[in-house]
Amino acid sequence: MASNKLIFFLVLFTISIASSASTTSSTTANKLSSFNVVKFGAKADGKTDSTGAFLKAWAAACNSLSPPRLYVPRGTYLIKRLELRGPCKSTSRTTVQIDGTLVAPSDYHQLGNSGNLLLFVKISGLSVIGGTIDARGAAYWGCTRNCPPGARSITFNSVRNLVVSGLMLINSQVSHMVISGCTNAVVSRVKIIAPDQSPNTDGIHIQTSTGVTIKDSVIRTGDDCISIGPGTKKLLIQGISCGPGHGISIGSLARDVKEEGVEDVTVKNVSFSGSDNGLRIKSWARPSNGYVRGVTYHDITMNNVKNPIIIDQRYCPEGRGCPNQSSGIKISQVTYRNIRGTSATPVAVNFQCSATNPCIGIRLQNVKLGYSNSGAKSSCVHAHGTSSGVVAPASCF
Template sequence: MAGALSFFHAFQYFLLTFFHYSSIAVNANYNIQSLGAKSDGKTDCTKAFLSAWTSACASTQPATIYVPPGRYLLGAATFAGKSCKNTAITIQIDGTLVAPSDFNVIGNSGNWIKFESVTGVSVIGGTLDAQEANLWACKSSGKSCPTGATTLAFYNSNNIIMNGLSSINSQKFNILVDGCHNAKLVRIKVSAPGNSPNNDGIHVEESTGVTIMNSRIGTGDDCVFIGPGTSNLWIETIACGPGHGISIGSLGWDLQEPGVQNVTVKSATFTGTQNGVRVKTWARPSNGFVKNILFQHLVMVNVENPIIIDQNYCPDDHNCPNQVSGVKISDVTYHDIHGSSATETAVKFDCSKGNPCSDITLEDVKLTYKMSRLILHVLTPLGSLPAQLSQIAACLFRKLFTVFILIQEYRPYT
């Protein structure tokens, strides 16, 4: 009997090995060094990358574009998928792609590495270095500078995977997912100084079925930005900091704007960030909405605004619309959120006066300020003051904390 089982396992192993190597044999593989790329970080390798892409697209078999260890200089490159026959292309990066050191080369191109209308593309491993330092210095000096390029962008694409990818020194957004369906971002690492401007870690909009997991993001703007038209977004196990937290919006700049719905953010840690979880909308007419949002199992470590809804968003109070936000916010749940606030106002709800927030639930929210007190600040109507707020207050009093609930312009709505 033992001999029979041993033979069975051996035969199983043989079959797995056979099919594994058979699949490798039929796959098309394109090593960019074989196409003329040099790993010195100085020789322009853009043609080699585009040549590899053209060949991979023409293949009727799954294809791999391989980037060996080393540094590869890459200019602005667009990988177009409309005429691509292949729906299984893997870009395996074991090296580092570097942008030109002169920021003017890609600074006005919009994107450094752009994928447009592709299906079944996976980007595995590697580091993208956009070499932004000189551009940031230019902007800080007040000179006329390019707007900067997004490091990696996917537009109107389906079934996308990004796994084990690192982005450093981005000129603008690090990773953009726009108009995509079914995208998975796993083990992403973003590293940028806390004062880097307009430098979102992962920027998602007009997309559905996006998953972001097991990632570490430090930047000068939102760790994750959730824009108009985003639905069925799952964010889990994220370390955020420095940065502006995980933000829905800003929304409501346009009158006709798609809403945000079915978003889950769970098991995330925010360290020294400007915000934890935030919803922000402009104070102007809009038919946009935010609904069915869950923030759960979150840890705040010295965060300035751990929980915030801001429907009078206007950065730097410059050219503020000073109207009333039309964006309707409803069905937002905050559950199991613990940690410390860097300011006295740990929870702030500044909802629209004309279109009040509704069905806002807080449960098991325990935030401290200097180990002593928490302030919950309700500036504008919530539709009806949730019973959960009084439950939180009672819980905090039992723990000998001092709680201040500041309510301005509150009135019940039916």
């Protein structure tokens, strides 16, 4: 019996040591997977250039075999052009957690012609969580001569399985967020703020990307809340508050003769307030092999919006390169369902389509838009479709 008891206690002791060793090893692994930019020399004073420290921390994180986390603690960090490039070695998701604020230089010339403040490239499995990016764009907006191209606040190029959550973007020089060449992206709970007269400050721009979802966010800018460029497919936009700004725009398209199309876009549960446009499709009046098809807008609220529903295929700013031409963009199968609210102008529904490529398959279902006490109007040029349910203003098809 004594011998059996001794064996029993030896077994328990061995298990306890193994468990302790495993816990210690796990804790060590977790520590090794977190890379705090401060430990690599970043200064949270908002004055010291921390770009080099961020790059060192990213290099260490991206080379980690365990799940890496780049961590930005509370405080304000000055960064210049910051390119965080993959692929990374870990087969797990790479996380960038920002508890602090990233700021651009007060002198926009220090960014040169980089075009980006923070750029992520060729990463598979990336999460960007929390934080604020203040691009200090006001000085750039006032530039009138020899201006650099302007820096986007955050850009994702060729990123797969992207998650962006809880991020705030303030006063970008140009577009606040760009998603380009990406596959499977979810952007949620972001807040984007810039003055209503700030030029070219799109909230989120998507192009050549598939499987993007943008949801539960507030966007107030001087340009499009969300702009949708060529090559965008399987896009879902929902739960967005937009305004001021230029609305949610597909386009401008037909910048190039050879251009990828836009298809399978759903916009739902979105509210527009005081914006220049609501739901807009826009193309240059010039040749292109591009197209827009399979677009559904539903359950939308408009509050004092200048152009609640608009298709504009006559876009030709300053008459450069497009006078007396027709847009080659083919627009088809676009549905507007359960659209409610008020227009700030008499024409609430305005379809100005191409003479050579008329809009076809446009559907209005339960659309009710009012204007002042006189009622709103609709206008159709080269547009063909159907209406059902209560449609006001009356369909012009």
